[in-house]
Amino acid sequence: MKHSPNNPILLTSSLHVDEARAAIARLVEELLNESQAISDPADIEIVALDQAINRILAEDLLSPIDVPAADNSAMDGFAFDGKCLDTNTPEIALQVVGTAFAGKPYEGNLKTGECLKIMTGAVMPANCDTVIPQELTTEMTETQITFQQAQLKRGDNRRLRGEDLQTGKPAISAGRLLRPSDLGLAASLGIAALKVRRKLKVAILSSGNELRTLGESLDIGSIYDSNRYSLSGLLNRLNLEIIDCGIVRDDPSALKNAFCEAAAKADVLISSGGVSVGEADFTKQIMQELGDVGFWKIAMRPGRPMAFGILKALAGKSPARKTLFFGLPGNPVAVMVTFYQFVRSALLQLNGASHTDVPMTQAICTEAIRKKPGRTEFQRAILSRGEDGKPTVRLTGSQGAGILRSMSEANCFVILAHDQGNVAAGEWVDVALFEGLL
Ligand code: AMP
Numbered sequence: 001m002k003h004s005p006n007n008p009i010l011l012t013s014s015l016h017v018d019e020a021r022a023a024i025a026r027l028v029e030e031l032l033n034e035s036q037a038i039s040d041p042a043d044i045e046i047v048a049l050d051q052a053i054n055r056i057l058a059e060d061l062l063s064p065i066d067v068p069a070a071d072n073s074a075m076d077g078f079a080f081d082g083k084c085l086d087t088n089t090p091e092i093a094l095q096v097v098g099t100a101f102a103g104k105p106y107e108g109n110l111k112t113g114e115c116l117k118i119m120t121g122a123v124m125p126a127n128c129d130t131v132i133p134q135e136l137t138t139e140m141t142e143t144q145i146t147f148q149q150a151q152l153k154r155g156d157n158r159r160l161r162g163e164d165l166q167t168g169k170p171a172i173s174a175g176r177l178l179r180p181s182d183l184g185l186a187a188s189l190g191i192a193a194l195k196v197r198r199k200l201k202v203a204i205l206s207s208g209n210e211l212r213t214l215g216e217s218l219d220i221g222s223i224y225d226s227n228r229y230s231l232s233g234l235l236n237r238l239n240l241e242i243i244d245c246g247i248v249r250d251d252p253s254a255l256k257n258a259f260c261e262a263a264a265k266a267d268v269l270i271s272s273g274g275v276s277v278g279e280a281d282f283t284k285q286i287m288q289e290l291g292d293v294g295f296w297k298i299a300m301r302p303g304r305p306m307a308f309g310i311l312k313a314l315a316g317k318s319p320a321r322k323t324l325f326f327g328l329p330g331n332p333v334a335v336m337v338t339f340y341q342f343v344r345s346a347l348l349q350l351n352g353a354s355h356t357d358v359p360m361t362q363a364i365c366t367e368a369i370r371k372k373p374g375r376t377e378f379q380r381a382i383l384s385r386g387e388d389g390k391p392t393v394r395l396t397g398s399q400g401a402g403i404l405r406s407m408s409e410a411n412c413f414v415i416l417a418h419d420q421g422n423v424a425a426g427e428w429v430d431v432a433l434f435e436g437l438l
């Protein structure tokens with residue numbers, strides 16, 4: 001059976017999480033090739049450094065300078081010509097003839113037997129190549145120092161010009177999701193603005209007759225729409241442009257209009273609700289007219305049903321690009337889990353990011369977990385340091401797909417792999433931290 005979104009069938013067998021991820025990555029790749037989005041100049045903008053956090057670098061950032069720009073001292077100590085270390089004298093004595101500060105180099109030349117007091121970062125004086133750190137001297141006065149030759153080798157404690165970066169070499173590669181250290185690095189090169197990929201436009205909508213907007217009163221059987229808020233929070237972590245399409249009723253023409261409107265404006269549409277078995281036929285009917293969408297039953301918990309594919313490029317949309325569509329399940333926790341598993345990496349990939357993987361770690365599970373092989377499970381949990389200093393993880397109570405409180409209390413997922421069975425207390429389990437992701 002084909003799982004491709006080109007074959008929009010409701011699967012009777014379950015799709016492995018990894019197969020679903022791979023199918024999504026393939027379709028995004030096709031979209032990128034079609035639209036040449038990565039190399040399209042219209043998709044690049046120049047932003048000031050302080051606006052560039054979490055954006056994706058569009059071109060390699062080449063260093064305009066050598067870093068460091070000159071040989072300099074890595075320590076507070078005394079700079080001298082390391083030639084004297086070649087002698088057989090175990091103890092070396094040198095005359096202190098001046099001081100070099102960071103930002104105030106020493107101009108003179110040193111003679112044999114002389115040294116210079118030097119601060120970390122200060123430019124190495126001419127004909128000096130070695131620094132003895134202050135704490136390694138055996139004697140130190142205003143005018144003279146002594147130290148054991150065995151304490152160091154020629155060239156020690158000196159940073160060489162261009163050691164970190166050479167002029168013209170890439171300091172940051174295209175595709176980097178820019179982090180604080182990248183902004184600092186760009187600033188250290190004197191670069192005030194970066195070429196980044198434009199923000200993806202991501203439309204979100206919630207579907208369901210039972211949903212009410214905040215501020216409305218709840219009649220019997222209705223609930224507040226929470227998914228748009230968790231989704232916009234998730235998307236804000238990625239510094240995207242969010243187009244909020246509100247709540248749409250379970251009504252074919254309302255849904256169709258909302259999908260058309262979103263597709264006209266957005267690169268990606270993320271809806272929640274309306275893809276579970278009872279409602280999928282209804283959504284499927286609309287999708288057949290608007291695009292090419294697969295309805296998947298994924299072997300995972302929570303988050304089993306999911307629709308994924310493309311909405312056709314609309315006439316008049318400029319540029320005429322297709323819109324990527326994720327129909328996430330309605331359950332509030334399932335929305336976050338499917339976003340984490342499938343949507344996040346697709347958004348990053350679509351926007352030219354070179355790495356989309358999430359960092360994983362392992363911890364000792366403090367309790368037994370019942371688990372059937374044959375599906376991937378995401379359990380909400382709290383990672384902390386156990387009494388023995390080892391990382392431990394405990395679940396945050398009830399794991400029902402609708403229970404947001406246990407998600408809110410958690411700081412990580414325990415991820416139980418597809419083939420894994422029951423977990424015993426004390427076993428190591430895979431953990432993905434929320435911080436920076438969710
Ligand atoms: P559905 O996938 O539409 O069958 O929805 C599954 C469950 O999630 C139902 O209990 C819905 O009421 C609930 N649900 C759907 N959408 C939302 C939403 N936007 N906010 C909160 N709960 C939702």
Ligand code: MG
Nearest residue numbers: 208273274330
């Ligand atoms: Mg529904």
